[in-house]
Structures are given as C-alpha cells and as structure tokens.
Amino acid sequence: xxxxxxxxxxxxxxxxxxxxxxxxxxxxxxxxxxxxxxxxxxxxxxxxxxxxxxxxxxxxxxxxxxxxxxxxxxxxxxxxxxxxxxxxxxxxxxxxxxxxxxxxxxxxxxxxxxxxxxxxxxxxxxxxxxxxxxxxxxxxxxxxxxxxxxxxxxxxxxxxxxxxxxxxxxxxxxxxxxxxxxxxxxxxxxxxxxxxxxxxxxxxxxxxxxxxxxxxxxxxxxxxxxxxxxxxxxxxxxxxxxxxxxxxxxxxxxxxxxxxxxxxxxxxxxxxxxxxxxxxxxxxxxxxxxxxxxxxxxxxx
Amino acid sequence: xxxxxxxxxxxxxxxxxxxxxxxxxxxxxxxxxxxxxxxxxxxxxxxxxxxxxxxxxxxxxxxxxxxxxxxxxxxxxxxxxxxxxxxxxxxxxxxxxxxxxxxxxxxxxxxxxxxxxxxxxxxxxxxxxxxxxxxxxxxxxxxxxxxxxxxxxxxxxxxxxxxxxxxxxxxxxxxxxxxxxxxxxxxxxx
Numbered sequence: 025x026x027x028x029x030x031x032x033x034x035x036x037x038x039x040x041x042x043x044x045x046x047x048x049x050x051x052x053x054x055x056x057x058x059x060x061x062x063x064x065x066x067x068x069x070x071x072x073x074x075x076x077x078x079x080x081x082x083x084x085x086x087x088x089x090x091x092x093x094x095x096x097x098x099x100x101x102x103x104x105x106x107x108x109x110x111x112x113x114x115x116x117x118x119x120x121x122x123x124x125x126x127x128x129x130x131x132x133x134x135x136x137x138x139x140x141x142x143x144x145x146x147x148x149x150x151x152x153x154x155x156x157x158x159x160x161x162x163x164x165x166x167x168x169x170x171x172x173x174x175x176x177x178x179x180x181x182x183x184x185x186x187x188x189x190x191x192x193x194x195x196x197x198x199x200x201x202x203x204x205x206x207x208x209x210x211x212x213x214x215x216x217x218x219x220x221x222x223x224x225x226x227x228x229x230x231x232x233x234x235x236x237x238x239x240x241x242x243x244x245x246x247x248x249x250x251x252x253x254x255x256x257x258x259x260x261x262x263x264x265x266x267x268x269x270x271x272x273x274x275x276x277x278x279x280x281x282x283x284x285x286x287x288x289x290x291x292x293x294x295x296x297x298x299x300x301x302x303x304x305x306x307x308x309x310x311x312x313x314x315x316x317x318x319x320x321x322x323x324x325x
Numbered sequence: 326x327x328x329x330x331x332x333x334x335x336x337x338x339x340x341x342x343x344x345x346x347x348x349x350x351x352x353x354x355x356x357x358x359x360x361x362x363x364x365x366x367x368x369x370x371x372x373x374x375x376x377x378x379x380x381x382x383x384x385x386x387x388x389x390x391x392x393x394x395x396x397x398x399x400x401x402x403x404x405x406x407x408x409x410x411x412x413x414x415x416x417x418x419x420x421x422x423x424x425x426x427x428x429x430x431x432x433x434x435x436x437x438x439x440x441x442x443x444x445x446x447x448x449x450x451x452x453x454x455x456x457x458x459x460x461x462x463x464x465x466x467x468x469x470x471x472x473x474x475x476x477x478x479x480x481x482x483x484x485x486x487x488x489x490x491x492x493x494x495x496x497x498x499x500x501x502x503x504x505x506x507x508x509x510x511x512x513x514x515x
Binding site: 028029030031032033034035036037039040043044046047048049050051066069070071072106107108109125128129130131153154155283284286287288 | 335336337338339340341342358373374375377378381382385386406407419433434437438439440441442443444445446447448456460462463478479480481498501502
C-alpha cells in the first residue's frame, strides 16, 4: 500500500453485505413473477425486485410444495432491470442458495413463503459471498438469524394475506424486545439471552446500541400506502410488498403510491394525496379465519 | 461559532449514515424531502441508494428544477455512489432522470452485481494522511470526464473521487466507515 495508490479488492465483507441493505433503506422491494412485472416495478421506483414463480397469495391458494424459482425466470428478470434482484430459497435449503449465488443475483431471501426444506436448521449464511435476508417474529428469532449470517432482517408478517396485522405484531414485538434490552442491567443480559434463545454477544450489542445490528425491514401483508407508512412509523427502515401490488386492480398506480409513501411515511397530508383513487387493493384474508397450519409465519424457528 | 447546515437528500437511501458523518465532522445535518427544505442550507449531500428511485422521486416531488437552479447558483454538493450517478451529465445506455451538473460519464453497476461488491484501501493525497477504506457497492465507474474535473483519488487507475468546482462525487461510500476525512474535505469546500 505504501508504494501504490490503492490496495487489493476485498470481497464479501460483512460491511459489504450490510452496505447493500443500507442502500435499500426508505425504499420498496416488490415481488415480481416475470420481466414485464419487473419493468413495471422499476418504472414505479422500486429499489429492488424479488423474482418469484408465484406470488405468496397464489402459493397460498394453490398449495403444494413451493420451491426456488426456475433460474430462467430469474435470469430474464435480471436482464430486464438495473435495480438489485433478489430471490427466495427454502429455509435450510443451502443448495438452492448456492444456485442463486451462482446466478449472480444481489440478495437471497431464506423465506418461510416457500416450503421449508429443513425443520431443524437454517442455512449457515456466513458461508456465502451473497448477502441474505431472513424473516422474524420476535427479537430472539432476529438475533438467531443474524448469528447465522443474515445481513438484513424483515418481519415475517403473514405473506399473501393482504392483511398487515401480523407484520404489525412482529414489528412491535421486535421493537419491544429491543426497548426491554436497553433497560436491563448488565448482569441480567445472559439470562435474557437464554430466554430469547439468542447469541449473548448480539444481545449485549442490542442492549448497548438500542437497535438491531443489521437493517430492519418489514414484510408480509402490506397492501396500501398507509400500510407501508404504518410499518415505517413503527420502526421499519424499508418495506417488502409481495402480492399487494400485482394482485391489485391497478399495479402501476399502486406501486408508485407505495414508493411515495415509503419516503413520506410521516407526512399524513402527502399520504392522503397519494392514497387517492388507486383502484381496488388485493382481496385480504382475516387472519383469524386461517388455522395454524395455514400460517406461513410459523415456519422456521 | 456558527455551524454549517448540511442538507441530506432523504428521499431514499443511506441518508442516516451521512447524518452521523456530518455530525462527526462538526456540522448540522438536515433532512431534505421537499422544496421548502432546500432553503437555508450551506451544502447538500446526495446519498447512496437506488439512483433510478431517487431520480423519479426528485421529479415527482418537483425537486429537480429547484435543485438544478440551486446548484447553478453555486450550492456545494457531494454525491456518493447513486449521488454521483445523479450528478453525472451522461449515464451509459440510460435515459433515467438526473441532475446532470457534472461533466462526467458514468456506467452503472460497472463492477458487476452484489457478489462483486468490495472494499479496498485508497490513498487520497491532500485530504487524508492515511489511506481511506473505500466501500464499493454495485458501484458506478467514471468512464469519461471533461478537463474541468479534477481527480482526487483513483482505484485500479479509474477515478473514484472527483471534484468539479463546488461539486464533489465519489463512486464509493465514505459514510459506511468511521473515517470522516472526505466529509470534512467537503465542509472545507463551502
């Protein structure tokens, strides 16, 4: 270094992985199933797209085993847009993750929306060059995923339901967990780590900083600009919108409005303006009508 | 002592990281999301993020013409990564919305996708005695620039920190490190 003007490149650092999540903050990541939808999402101002074969609402209706998307779809979407492309692998399916890494996408979502491949173990994400996002319902689950190498956390919510209630529950639970840790005396943190089932070092870090060590996004049931703004006001730093856009009557307009809502989440007069005349939102499900087996959020631990 | 007020364009991206850096460098950060926010700032930072998203939001909230006018009147601006793309006059193969105030041509995502993102030490002579840690995330490359543009740092022979009069741009993210040398340099330009 002393004789040259620059050093060698160092790739796949933790800072690099978290760094991309930092760049997505204040933005909307949209589920798309083909190149045409990806183009609509990019035109509307999405910060990234999630390449899928079926949106969660369809996975829910059609049932069966939901797997990683066909690489052909992912490659077509990657060719169509300049924004980052994400894709999902099944929980614990590290070979699907290896394939997604080989495809050169930008982020992997180890997702409860797909049928889990392993009911005991999640993917060991530190082994990968590509960053991962994982879902959580509470602080313990978030810190377990970060311990395994997730560089971004999102609430699970209830994907494909068009109902924000579970995302709200999960975000409030995570934020309550963080507030609680901040106020605990040092000698209680080990017991709290045991109770949370979370790595002690991460528990100490959250207690000290008052926030997750990685960006904290929201997903699962966001269907309107107001839903997106609600999650942001509750502490989400960006939102994923799955079925909410392409299952609505006017995807272009709704997508744009949700992007604008993520920026102006704390300005009700602007939210009022952009919420107007968006057409029908996706048809939602009352979570109380779902039995436990139908809840995607219960997948993973 | 009156502290400098630095606006950070907060439509989308890692603007919070710039807030911390500005505070560390001894100035006051202000969130910029509307035309009114642009009054009374001494300088502006355009953060990293998605340049297409930020460009669209600049237009939708009518900031683009006002920002161009302010820059024309001499407002100092520092753009990082997406900020550099938005400041560029030419973007290879793209007609995306931009501010276009710097005489440079950039190619987006020129190092590849996220698996090709990297960090490295880069010497920045005259700005920092020690090399700075430069974090490149799906970074742009400056492929061409006019003689008015001064290259302040290079990586693998390509310009990565450039200045044209009151405009500063980096293809990497100084805000993702603890080193505020480049932010302090920007404050010294004001």
